[in-house]
Amino acid sequence: MDKRVRVDSLRGIVMRGPGLAATLPFYLDMWGLKLAHQQDGAAWLKGTGPEAFLYGLKDGPVYGIDHIHFNMPDEAAIDALHAQVLREGGTALGEPARFDDWIGGYGFEMLDPDLRRLRFRAGGLRHDEKPEWAMPKKVSHVVLNTPDMEGVQAWYERVLGFRVSDYSADQMVFLRCSSDHHSIALVRAHYPSVNHVAFEVPTLNEFMRAIGRMKQKGHVPSWGPGRHGPGNNPFAYFVSPSGFVIEFTSELQQIDEVTHEAQVWPRDVPEKMDQWMTAGPPTPAQRAVMQGRPDPGFPELVPTRMDREATR
Numbered sequence: 001m002d003k004r005v006r007v008d009s010l011r012g013i014v015m016r017g018p019g020l021a022a023t024l025p026f027y028l029d030m031w032g033l034k035l036a037h038q039q040d041g042a043a044w045l046k047g048t049g050p051e052a053f054l055y056g057l058k059d060g061p062v063y064g065i066d067h068i069h070f071n072m073p074d075e076a077a078i079d080a081l082h083a084q085v086l087r088e089g090g091t092a093l094g095e096p097a098r099f100d101d102w103i104g105g106y107g108f109e110m111l112d113p114d115l116r117r118l119r120f121r122a123g124g125l126r127h128d129e130k131p132e133w134a135m136p137k138k139v140s141h142v143v144l145n146t147p148d149m150e151g152v153q154a155w156y157e158r159v160l161g162f163r164v165s166d167y168s169a170d171q172m173v174f175l176r177c178s179s180d181h182h183s184i185a186l187v188r189a190h191y192p193s194v195n196h197v198a199f200e201v202p203t204l205n206e207f208m209r210a211i212g213r214m215k216q217k218g219h220v221p222s223w224g225p226g227r228h229g230p231g232n233n234p235f236a237y238f239v240s241p242s243g244f245v246i247e248f249t250s251e252l253q254q255i256d257e258v259t260h261e262a263q264v265w266p267r268d269v270p271e272k273m274d275q276w277m278t279a280g281p282p283t284p285a286q287r288a289v290m291q292g293r294p295d296p297g298f299p300e301l302v303p304t305r306m307d308r309e310a311t312r
């Protein structure tokens, strides 16, 4: 049995970009999220599940990710993960501590190899679940474009305990931290950027109704609906007002750690990519918007050698 400390689950993501906070009405009136918190011009949105927030909107100089938010079960697990990060040469941004934000709890932040900021938290604010028909319940997964797919995959496995669920040819790898088929997926690309963020609605019927809500408000999917091969999840992709790709999904495959074996899904068999044969392959415009805009991450947060020696 692998003794590696494993990240528990994906909680949410905060995006940043010019004018992002002003797109709040789109998420409230159409996408189906609810306002959880507003502070210093930024907004955090919740779903129908218990998470403090699923999606955050922050103004910033570049279009990209402010941070990806992961859960750990308790404070001991935070400390153990932090120790593993240091042991494996990861870039932690300080020691585990109590968060002084509106959510609270205990944890730390770090940078991944593409300088994306990751935040790990145990505890903190949770809401009572408020089921509402066809509304997003949680963030299902985040898909990241990277120029070093193999290197970043190996890093997520070694430093954070992720496992490979499947591959899509030699272009994409699906990584799980929980029973969800993937919480993070990596796509081979020329530069780091966000490919898309997926929101889970509880049932297939609600998934279709969520698409209908968007359509009635004048937003048709840019790709889908369809059903993926890897993960077996229905998909419908939309383009947000600030040009990010967001997805409705449901019924993502649940993985048995003991019996699951990763496979390589072919890309040259249309029905393996698009099980219902309703979506067709992505158009050039869809590919372009999923390629995204270069996200430099947070090079300014990389500790210098002097910082590291000072904390030794």
Ligand SMILES: [Fe+2]
Pocket (backbone or CB within 6 Å): 141, 143, 196, 198, 235, 247
């Ligand atoms: Fe997806």
